[in-house]
Amino acid sequence: xxxxxxxxxxxxxxxxxxxxxxxxxxxxxxxxxxxxxxxxxxxxxxxxxxxxxxxxxxxxxxxxxxxxxxxxxxxxxxxxxxxxxxxxxxxxxxxxxxxxxxxxxxxxxxxxxxxxxxxxxxxxxxxxxxxxxxxxxxxxxxxxxxxxxxxxxxxxxxxxxxxxxxxxxxxxxxxxxxxxxxxxxxxxxxxxxxxxxxxxxxxxxxxxxxxxxxxxxxxxxxxxxxxxxxxxxxxxxxxxxxxxxxxxxxxxxxxxxxxxxxxxxxxxxxxxxxxxxxxxxxxxxxxxxxxxxxxxxxxxxxxxxxxxxxxxxxxxxxxxxxxxxxxxxxxxxxxxxxxxxxxxxxxxxxxxxxxxxxxxxxxxx
Amino acid sequence: xxxxxxxxxxxxxxxxxxxxxxxxxxxxxxxxxxxxxxxxxxxxxxxxxxxxxxxxxxxxxxxxxxxxxxxxxxxxxxxxxxxxxxxxxxxxxxxxxxxxxxxxxxxxxxxxxxxxxxxxxxxxxxxxxxxxxxxxxxxxxxxxxxxxxxxxxxxxxxxxxxxxxxxxxxxxxxxxxxxxxxxxxxxxxxxxxxxxxxxxxxxxxxxxxxxxxxxxxxxxxxxxxxxxxxxxxxxxxxxxxxxxxxxxxxxxxxxxxxxxxxxxxxxxxxxxxxxxxxxxxxxxxxxxxxxxxxxxxxxxxxxxxxxxxxxxxxxxxxxxxxxxxxxxxxxxxxxxxxxxxxxxxxxxxxxxxxxxxxxxxxxxxxxxxxxxxxxxxxxxxxxxxxxxxxxxxxxxxxxxxxxxxxxxxxxxxxxxxxxxxxx
Numbered sequence: 001x002x003x004x005x006x007x008x009x010x011x012x013x014x015x016x017x018x019x020x021x022x023x024x025x026x027x028x029x030x031x032x033x034x035x036x037x038x039x040x041x042x043x044x045x046x047x048x049x050x051x052x053x054x055x056x057x058x059x060x061x062x063x064x065x066x067x068x069x070x071x072x073x074x075x076x077x078x079x080x081x082x083x084x085x086x087x088x089x090x091x092x093x094x095x096x097x098x099x100x101x102x103x104x105x106x107x108x109x110x111x112x113x114x115x116x117x118x119x120x121x122x123x124x125x126x127x128x129x130x131x132x133x134x135x136x137x138x139x140x141x142x143x144x145x146x147x148x149x150x151x152x153x154x155x156x157x158x159x160x161x162x163x164x165x166x167x168x169x170x171x172x173x174x175x176x177x178x179x180x181x182x183x184x185x186x187x188x189x190x191x192x193x194x195x196x197x198x199x200x201x202x203x204x205x206x207x208x209x210x211x212x213x214x215x216x217x218x219x220x221x222x223x224x225x226x227x228x229x230x231x232x233x234x235x236x237x238x239x240x241x242x243x244x245x246x247x248x249x250x251x252x253x254x255x256x257x258x259x260x261x262x263x264x265x266x267x268x269x270x271x272x273x274x275x276x277x278x279x280x281x282x283x284x285x286x287x288x289x290x291x292x293x294x295x296x297x298x299x300x301x302x303x304x305x306x307x308x309x310x311x312x313x314x315x316x317x318x319x320x321x322x323x324x325x326x327x328x329x330x331x332x333x334x335x336x337x338x339x340x341x342x343x344x345x346x347x348x349x350x351x352x353x354x355x356x357x358x359x360x361x362x363x364x365x
Numbered sequence: 366x367x368x369x370x371x372x373x374x375x376x377x378x379x380x381x382x383x384x385x386x387x388x389x390x391x392x393x394x395x396x397x398x399x400x401x402x403x404x405x406x407x408x409x410x411x412x413x414x415x416x417x418x419x420x421x422x423x424x425x426x427x428x429x430x431x432x433x434x435x436x437x438x439x440x441x442x443x444x445x446x447x448x449x450x451x452x453x454x455x456x457x458x459x460x461x462x463x464x465x466x467x468x469x470x471x472x473x474x475x476x477x478x479x480x481x482x483x484x485x486x487x488x489x490x491x492x493x494x495x496x497x498x499x500x501x502x503x504x505x506x507x508x509x510x511x512x513x514x515x516x517x518x519x520x521x522x523x524x525x526x527x528x529x530x531x532x533x534x535x536x537x538x539x540x541x542x543x544x545x546x547x548x549x550x551x552x553x554x555x556x557x558x559x560x561x562x563x564x565x566x567x568x569x570x571x572x573x574x575x576x577x578x579x580x581x582x583x584x585x586x587x588x589x590x591x592x593x594x595x596x597x598x599x600x601x602x603x604x605x606x607x608x609x610x611x612x613x614x615x616x617x618x619x620x621x622x623x624x625x626x627x628x629x630x631x632x633x634x635x636x637x638x639x640x641x642x643x644x645x646x647x648x649x650x651x652x653x654x655x656x657x658x659x660x661x662x663x664x665x666x667x668x669x670x671x672x673x674x675x676x677x678x679x680x681x682x683x684x685x686x687x688x689x690x691x692x693x694x695x696x697x698x699x700x701x702x703x704x705x706x707x708x709x710x711x712x713x714x715x716x717x718x719x720x721x722x723x724x725x726x727x728x729x730x731x732x733x734x735x736x737x738x739x740x741x742x743x744x745x746x747x748x749x750x751x752x753x754x755x756x757x758x759x760x761x762x763x764x765x766x767x768x769x770x771x772x773x774x775x776x777x778x779x780x781x782x783x784x785x786x787x788x
Contacts, residue, residue, distance in 0.1 A: 001369050001371055001373055001445060002369060002370055002371065002372065002373070002447075002450060002702055002706055003366065003367060003368060003369045003445070003706065004368060004702075004703050004706055004707075005366045005367070005368065006366070006367070006368055007366050007367045007368075008366065010367075010368075069367075069368050132678060133676065133678045133679055134676060135675060135676050135679055136676075137674060137675070235674070258779065258780065261780075262780060272776075272780050272782070272787070273782070273786060273787050273788075275772075275773070275776075275787075278772075278773070278776035278777075278780065278782075278787055279769075279772045279773075279776060281776060281779060281780070282723070282772040282773075282775035282776040282779065283723070283772065285720070285775060285779050286700075286720045286723050286724055286775060289700060289703075289717075289720055290696035290697065290699070290700055290724055291696060293696060293699035293700060293702075293703060294692065294695055294696040294699060296368055296370075296699075297370045297695075297699055299368075300368060300369060300370050301370070304371075310673075310674070311673045311674070312695070314673050314674050315673075315688065315691055315692045315695065316692075318677075318688060318689075318692060319689075319692035319693075319696060322689075322692075357677065358676075
């Protein structure tokens with residue numbers, strides 16, 4: 001069947017996430033961006049929603065089942081509140097979801113329960129590298145097998161919470177393929193920059209540069225075990241997260257500019273009553289819907305194991321990134337000069353909007 | 366309930382069958398009919414009519430909700446209706462074959478859609494039964510006039526009730542009626558069709574006075590003035606029709622014969638669009654898919670393979686263009702799917718119907734234009750069909766509501782504005 005109606009459970013989850021996103025994340029958004037700090041309590045409350053916990057089976061300490069469709073629904077809502085806050089709340093997913101998708105039984109048993117039990121802990125992953133042609137399938141960081149262990153060398157960029165993370169899932173090129181390696185805190189050769197990354201957006205999210213110099217990783221810490229894993233489903237799940245996050249930001253910008261256009265008067269009418277503005281809004285709404293449906297279908301295909309799921313997830317991420325740039329740019333335009341003032345969140349969303357083309361790897365569903 | 370994208374079996378089976386039809390009876394004739402404007406594709410008309418009768422659906426109009434599964438073992442299990450979904454899928458595939466020839470598909474078309482949307486159950490029974498009969502039969506919609514396109518309130522055609530004979534007397538001029546000729550002219554090979562003419566029964570009432578009238582083929586006073594010569598879809602007849610003292614039985618009015626303050630008559634016309642816009646969107650997508658598939662085939666022949674999963678910085682321009690076109694095409698199709706899913710499930714879909722039409726109008730024109738461009742001189746040559754698809758595609762953004770009118774509909778919906786608040 002074809003159906004566009006989320007299940008009752010999904011609707012309940014989305015409803016709970018929406019409340020938190022609007023009441024907590026959104027209200028803290030501006031202050032967090034300006035002060036470069038997310039309140040700990042804010043992240044803790046988001047963690048209590050249990051989005052990640054509900055996607056891990058009971059046998060590994062969770063209370064549900066993994067579903068990319070549920071993931072994209074939840075992450076869109078979270079990001080609708082605030083992108084940096086959402087990425088912080090979901091950071092442990094960066095570590096847990098790849099283990100769930102590609103890890104072996106021992107890895108799942110060892111790492112999943114401690115990642116999700118109790119309060120939010122900083123678990124993370126390092127994929128992005130600082131290069132204009134960064135390509136997740138052709139990493140510069142590499143892993144070589146020597147005497148039964150892997151030696152990792154390279155540099156990773158934009159790693160969330162790397163400073164405090166208990167474990168980092170580091171992606172490196174191994175035998176020509178991208179492979180994940182579970183690296184523990186304080187291992188020799190691993191160094192995290194003291195200074196945080198300074199980016200155009202995402203100021204509230206602590207991101208770090210991470211250096212690996214002859215870091216020794218036991219062979220058993222290769223994701224999936226000694227024989228490794230298929231990176232494609234992991235990458236596709238990252239693409240989906242990037243896509244729905246882009247949709248969340250775009251929706252926030254669309255709704256804000258729509259409401260503004262209905263309030264702001266010019267030439268004796270609301271500016272929304274001018275076709276020049278109304279048509280922009282109509283196109284924004286249409287493109288958001290288009291990319292949401294593409295993302296939903298890609299997520300469904302991934303859950304179903306359809307063979308074109310990986311390609312479609314890539315298409316969704318690519319299309320949603322373009323869409324988010326277009327929509328957030330127009331939101332600023334609709335607010336005119338006011339859109340350029342940092343008190344109005346649209347300018348932040350526009351800075352966020354530019355990031356989706358290069359920041360796949362900061363979230364996973 | 367769940368979010369799902371699995372095409373139901375009857376739809377998949379239908380697609381397989383129609384693909385053969387599209388290839389053998391449409392694509393192979395595309396160029397011929399493009400170069401012989403106004404020649405009627407009788408082979409296709411007769412074949413598709415008998416094929417559809419054999420398959421149980423006598424026309425491309427969803428009369429009743431179709432069951433989603435043909436299995437008989439699950440009595441009592443409630444099946445979701447998929448009539449519009451099936452229809453959209455059929456239309457997409459036929460348009461992939463040739464959209465001009467698809468517009469020659471007998472059955473109700475837009476005329477029957479108007480009867481369905483605005484007519485009583487008795488009128489539906491009376492006017493729609495004919496499409497299942499022996500001969501292929503057409504029906505057309507006549508709304509546009511020389512002075513009234515998107516602005517339907519400017520319609521000048523009038524219907525006056527002759528109290529003595531209880532007949533409506535209609536006068537006016539209509540243009541751009543798709544399949545108007547085959548619906549009205551009594552061809553020997555065709556059954557008795559009709560045209561649905563929009564006219565005002567009270568010009569002081571504006572849109573509230575607008576009604577649709579079923580005018581049977583051959584009715585005196587109606588004249589096919591000319592068939593337009595067009596940029597594309599040349600095998601589809603686009604008729605200009607004059608109506609001089611045309612007498613129509615009283616009961617052929619769709620909707621109430623009296624003018625209330627409400628807009629029921631006009632709303633009837635507009636709700637027709639909620640049903641038909643996603644279908645027209647689907648036809649455009651068929652053309653765009655044909656063009657994109659052709660491009661990918663030609664690129665492959667020339668050693669260009671599109672690599673997915675790479676960052677933009679590593680893609681060639683052609684790869685990037687193809688990827689963007691695939692995003693456009695897939696997402697536009699999903700918007701059609703959502704709009705018809707809502708129609709099938711009786712959810713109000715004015716917003717989704719118009720959004721699907723906007724998106725399809727945009728992507729079909731962009732994709733076909735891009736395909737011709739990337740193919741270079743051969744793209745511009747009539748040796749291939751790319752240039753024809755470019756010409757055929759453009760109409761998608763014009764008929765059944767231009768992209769601009771649909772933007773207006775969407776804008777009013779999302780802003781909560783009436784027609785007077787957002788003009």
